[in-house]
């Protein structure tokens with residue numbers, strides 16, 4: 001958003017690097033069998049998540065999706081509990097009960113990363129309603145994919161936010177696909193952003209590979225939301241490099257040259273070049289990368305050293321009070 | 332203390348809790364106009380920010396209730412009829428029931444989902460549901476089904492103060508029943524505590540929601556025929572007060588569970604199975620269920636009414652268990 005690089009710019013670079021490095025490490029150990037289940041990687045979409053979150057205050061809320069690794073890191077979450085969660089450990093951010101689709105750190109304003117497609121949209125509207133009723137100026141940002149915009153929950157949540165002028169920023173991270181299905185096949189309008197018209201809601205399309213551009217449009221939308229102007233739909237055009245999810249059957253798409261073309265516009269590479277052109281020393285950026293590598297290694301070491309949850313943990317957090325533990329457990 | 336109806340009890344419970352705690356607000360369809368009389372005068376008292384009309388978007392406003400609760404509000408979500416819970420299943424199950432768990436206790440969802448079971452009035456199959464068993468099958472939801480005005484007031488006030496999500500199933504067959512209602516601001520009935528509505532020694536009749544009133548009528552007539560029936564009202568369906576139910580069954584040695592829901596996997600089925608598992612030694616006869624047949628509710632009044640539990644069916648079940656003979660016609 002600014003032309004002169006500053007700490008804020010370097011922080012954007014750091015957070016994008018954190019996501020990329022965190023995930024490449026996670027993929028490696030997943031392949032080695034250290035992470036159970038599937039991994040829904042965010043690699044390629046870092047400009048979108050970081051641009052959005054860097055336009056928020058720390059106390060602003062965020063709701064996300066099954067593709068959950070990038071959002072908390074973009075919002076500033078610590079890496080240790082995130083990595084421990086992927087490994088299913090007791091020290092995980094969700095105590096080992098969420099995993100890859102639910103990396104949600106409430107201490108940085110997250111209100112969940114939900115894996116039922118579209119289900120976060122009404123929740124975000126409700127959080128914004130809560131802030132409005134409380135008379136506080138916190139904004140809620142809601143991430144979802146192109147596929148989610150075909151869910152009823154999306155339309156109901158958008159409508160509620162519009163009629164009640166709620167302080168929400170809806171962000172459709174349009175990576176072109178829902179699993180294997182191209183958005184062009186399921187979305188009858190050219191851009192998802194057009195759907196905002198039905199709700200009298202302003203909408204803006206932005207290049208999701210340009211972190212500064214994303215931050216700029218989201219900052220406008222956040223300001224509008226914070227000052228009583230109601231919701232905005234932002235569509236970030238982006239791309240995921242990986243398959244829909246690693247280890248979720250063989251859903252390999254033949255994406256032709258598309259993947260290479262998008263890699264040419266990698267958000268981290270582009271931003272690095274921009275910062276250097278603006279006068280940042282390459283050594284400064286290299287140092288950030290090194291620090292991030294160390295941080296991720298530390299998070300992995302922490303996760304590996306952490307214990308698995310006790311089986312009794314399965315009965316905690318269903319309600320405020322722990323459930324009675326049936327006899328067959330531990331017997 | 333004044334006599335008040337079941338509907339008054341709902342209104343008073345909400346009003347008192349909204350006065351007490353400004354984090355409590357209510358939303359739903361036609362709340363401002365107030366169709367059933369459970370929000371009479373609320374707009375004047377609390378304004379349209381806290382008494383919100385919603386669009387016909389049950390899934391949307393259910394999720395909005397969840398989001399508002401996560402940021403510290405305490406919503407009451409009025410879904411009008413229980414049949415309208417179905418479009419909101421996504422948010423009730425995947426968000427409301429599961430968020431605290433999935434995020435390892437980071438999320439708190441203090442909210443109440445109210446809905447009325449509007450059956451027995453020729454509203455046909457899509458408007459006559461008693462769907463609490465579906466929700467009993469889902470961890471993470473507390474469920475109340477009060478049968479009297481007194482219980483309604485105490486349980487609904489407790490539900491609004493709970494830090495877990497609570498579903499309140501309101502039985503329209505109880506709407507006009509009246510009780511003296513305590514007006515102490517902190518009168519609450521804790522969730523999970525059942526109530527012996529009538530003491531007896533020959534058979535335990537466990538009634539669910541409106542069936543408690545049927546069970547009481549049956550018990551009265553059975554007494555005249557020499558059968559002493561105890562009527563147990565669990566009041567809360569999740570968690571169930573099984574210790575109280577088992578205590579009663581151990582005393583009488585016989586159990587009938589009367590439940591207006593469809594029979595398969597009903598509350599009656601769960602209670603029945605637990606009695607058999609845990610008090611088999613005390614049973615002198617099989618456990619019987621008096622429920623609604625596993626068919627849809629038809630429009631035409633006579634055939635609709637013949638499908639639900641009735642006083643006669645309860646009496647017949649009691650006679651079968653206690654005397655081994657069919658009920659004598661009075």
Ligand SMILES: Cc1ncc(C[n+]2csc(CCOP(=O)(O)OP(=O)(O)O)c2C)c(N)n1
Pocket residue numbers: 066067115116117144145146147148149175177178179244
């Ligand atoms: C309600 C629901 N239906 C189907 C799925 C299976 N599913 C998981 S992710 C996904 C695609 C979502 O696409 P999109 O919203 O574009 O997000 P992306 O995966 O591209 O980030 C599907 C169909 C689901 N999780 N939830």
Ligand SMILES: [Mg+2]
Pocket residue numbers: 145146147173174175176177178179
């Ligand atoms: Mg997509």
